[in-house]
Amino acid sequence: MSFRLYNYVLSGNCYKVRLFASLLGVSYESIAVDFHPGQEHKGEKLLQISPAETLPIMLADDMVLTETSAMLGWMASKFDAGKNWWPVNEPTKITLIIQWLGFASDLTLTIGEARLHSMLNRDVDVDRALAGGKRALRLLEARLTEQSLRGSQWLVGENPTIADIACFPYAALAPDAGLEHDDYPVIRNWLYAIRSLDGFVTMPGIHEVHKLRDTENTL
Amino acid sequence: MLGLERAKDDWYPVAIAGSMGECESHTTRLLGFEITLHGGKNGAISVNFGETDLAVQVKFDHVWTTFCDNPRPLFDIPEGDEPGRVRVPCGVVRVKCSPLRAVENFLDIAHFPFVHTDILGAEPHTEVAPYDVKIDESKNEVIATKVKFFQPQAAKSAGDGIVTDYVYRVAAPMVSILYKTCPPKPEAQDVITLFVQPLDEETCDVWPWMALYDYENSMADMISFQQMIFVQDRSILENQIPRKLPLDPRMEIPTRADMTSIAYRRWLKRSGALYGALTEAV
Numbered sequence: 001m002s003f004r005l006y007n008y009v010l011s012g013n014c015y016k017v018r019l020f021a022s023l024l025g026v027s028y029e030s031i032a033v034d035f036h037p038g039q040e041h042k043g044e045k046l047l048q049i050s051p052a053e054t055l056p057i058m059l060a061d062d063m064v065l066t067e068t069s070a071m072l073g074w075m076a077s078k079f080d081a082g083k084n085w086w087p088v089n090e091p092t093k094i095t096l097i098i099q100w101l102g103f104a105s106d107l108t109l110t111i112g113e114a115r116l117h118s119m120l121n122r123d124v125d126v127d128r129a130l131a132g133g134k135r136a137l138r139l140l141e142a143r144l145t146e147q148s149l150r151g152s153q154w155l156v157g158e159n160p161t162i163a164d165i166a167c168f169p170y171a172a173l174a175p176d177a178g179l180e181h182d183d184y185p186v187i188r189n190w191l192y193a194i195r196s197l198d199g200f201v202t203m204p205g206i207h208e209v210h211k212l213r214d215t216e217n218t219l
Numbered sequence: 220m221l222g223l224e225r226a227k228d229d230w231y232p233v234a235i236a237g238s239m240g241e242c243e244s245h246t247t248r249l250l251g252f253e254i255t256l257h258g259g260k261n262g263a264i265s266v267n268f269g270e271t272d273l274a275v276q277v278k279f280d281h282v283w284t285t286f287c288d289n290p291r292p293l294f295d296i297p298e299g300d301e302p303g304r305v306r307v308p309c310g311v312v313r314v315k316c317s318p319l320r321a322v323e324n325f326l327d328i329a330h331f332p333f334v335h336t337d338i339l340g341a342e343p344h345t346e347v348a349p350y351d352v353k354i355d356e357s358k359n360e361v362i363a364t365k366v367k368f369f370q371p372q373a374a375k376s377a378g379d380g381i382v383t384d385y386v387y388r389v390a391a392p393m394v395s396i397l398y399k400t401c402p403p404k405p406e407a408q409d410v411i412t413l414f415v416q417p418l419d420e421e422t423c424d425v426w427p428w429m430a431l432y433d434y435e436n437s438m439a440d441m442i443s444f445q446q447m448i449f450v451q452d453r454s455i456l457e458n459q460i461p462r463k464l465p466l467d468p469r470m471e472i473p474t475r476a477d478m479t480s481i482a483y484r485r486w487l488k489r490s491g492a493l494y495g496a497l498t499e500a501v
Contacts, residue, residue: 009443010450034439036446037235037310119453121313121424175454178315204450208336 002079003028003060006046008035010119012112012169014056015203016068017075020165022201024079036120069101072162084159096156097163100143104166106136111170114177133179137187140171144186153193160197168194172206222493226250229391230293232281232414232426235308237262248418250286250494279428280308281414294360294390298398298410299430307438309427309445311416316456317495318393318415318423319464323483324452325395325413326387328368329476334451337371341380344369347476354486361389361486363479374409375444376433377402384408389483392492393417404432411445420495421462425449463497470497 007014007030021028033055034040042053050057050066058065058074065071076086087093110132116122117129143155155163172191175181181188194200195209202208231249239245239258246255255267266273266284273284278293299306314321324330329347331340350366366385373383386398386408393415398408409431416424427445436444465471466488473481487496 009447032437032439032443034442037238037308038439038442040439118315119313119450121311175457202336204447205454207334207454210333 002026003058003075005030006033006041006049006055006057007031008033008041008055010204011035011055012115012173012203013054013068013108015169015206016165017056017058017071018203019168019201020072020075020085020162023165023197023199024075024085025199026075026079069104069162069166072101072165076162085162085165087157087161090157093157093161097161100155100163101166103136103139104163104170106132107140107167107170110136111174111177111179114179115170115173118177130177130179133174133177137171137174137179137184140167141184141187144190148186148189153190155190160194164190164194169203169206176205221498222491222496223250225491226392226417226494227286228289228291229287229393230276230283230285230290231393231416233266233284233416234264234282235310235426236264236277236280236282239264247416247424249284250417251419252286254284256282279412279414280306281426281428291391294358294394296390296396296410296412296430298408301407301430303432304410304430305433305438305441307429307431307441307445309429309442309449311424311426312446312449312453313418313422313424314453314456315422315462316459317421317463318417319487319495320456320459320462321415321423321425322389322393322395322413323464323480324456325397326363326389326479326483327477328366328385329474330455331368331370334455335448339370339373339448340368341371349475350478352478352482354482358390359490361387361479361482363387363482366479373400374402374431374433375436375441376431387479389486392487392490392494393423401432403434407432409433413449417495423495461497463495465497466493467497467499 005017005028035055040046041055050064052066054066058071060074073086110129113124114126114129114133117124117126152158154160171187233247234256241258241260243258244255246253252268257265259265264282266275275282275284279299283293332342332345348367350363352363355362364386368383369380370383371380373381383400388396390396396412398410401407401409412428414426414428418424427449429445433441466484
């Protein structure tokens with residue numbers, strides 16, 4: 001087994017790891033954590049593994065990782081021989097990717113928080129979270145528009161990178177928090193492009209691209 | 220408001236039993252009114268509406284309350300008390316839709332292959348075979364029986380795909396109970412319910428609860444499975460327009476697969492359970 005993931009099915013951050021593992025074709029051990037309603041991530045058992053009180057937690061190569069950027073970076077370094085997802089030999093790209101990994105945390109702190117409120121009734125400053133979420137979606141829309149003028153549908157360079165994976169879940173889950181995608185046509189195209197990647201997996205709230213199936217043999 | 224007075228006569232779930240610490244309090248809404256929950260000694264929870272203490276009872280691992288001094292009795296689920304079952308309160312999920320739409324969606328099987336793809340259904344197995352629906356007059360409940368559907372992963376405890384048998388029961392306007400094939404114990408049926416707390420006519424808190432025979436999976440696994448299924452429905456429910464459930468058959472045209480839904484809507488109409496419903500075509 002390549003790594004172990006302490007996982008919560010409704011978490012966009014846990015989904016980053018599940019999605020990237022599936023895109024890379026990597027299998028792993030998943031341990032379900034009762035984040036809601038059980039708050040198991042704050043329980044003794046998990047605090048012994050990581051005191052951060054956050055999910056996901058990844059155990060990989062004797063490391064205990066709690067930051068999804070580090071997890072995505074580790075997975076790309078380890079399992080992507082072509083170095084497409086994390087192009088370490090290209091200084092400009094790698095720098096921009098780090099920039100967008102930071103931006104992904106803003107999405108978690110805004111849209112992610114607003115979603116916890118609207119879906120699981122968590123006590124958060126929802127007006128601040130929604131205003132921040134809107135600002136973040138506008139920035140993302142602007143970046144993707146710039147990129148599309150250069151002929152690319154991805155955040156950095158001409159291929160999908162871990163920056164796209166990091167920003168995807170909470171951008172895609174914005175409607176869960178009441179922020180619809182209608183005002184962001186370029187984000188919508190980008191979401192569609194990610195959902196169309198080979199090996200894509202869904203999570204609740206993010207649906208698969210419906211394929212017209214060959215029904216000739218089954219009718 | 221149509222149906223509000225009738226709706227006030229029912230019991231509604233507002234918390235998981237024992238989930239609040241002593242002196243903890245928390246405000247929520249019920250039928251458009253603000254109510255406050257207080258944690259007491261030994262995990263007890265009391266509920267206030269303004270200066271009034273509301274009646275409270277604990278059943279199915281949840282705290283239920285009502286605005287009525289003489290409410291309709293809370294239904295029973297005798298199977299839920301059978302020894303050996305694991306009882307799983309799954310937490311609350313808020314949905315911006317009529318409480319009635321949340322119940323109706325739970326009664327529908329035709330959406331399984333498209334919304335719960337490769338779990339509760341899969342193409343090309345999309346056909347809903349004929350089944351029986353009736354209103355049980357003695358209990359005043361809607362009952363659908365002989366429902367069968369092919370499911371790739373019917374429960375956390377199911378390995379390969381199986382044809383699952385279902386019985387659906389609507390025991391109150393905002394309560395839906397289903398009994399389905401229990402993969403590890405074929406002679407019994409798993410019980411899965413949706414208890415819905417109507418915050419107002421267009422918003423609800425949904426409290427799924429299960430009583431299963433499953434000795435292999437952890438509690439976290441079972442809760443995750445149910446939350447995954449329910450939150451797959453959530454984004455669909457929030458996109459249903461209008462938000463209230465239309466009872467006029469001209470507004471949303473049913474098909475043969477929707478017999479349970481047709482019976483549910485008729486039953487709501489004739490019971491006057493109109494809170495969260497649209498009674499005329501718009």
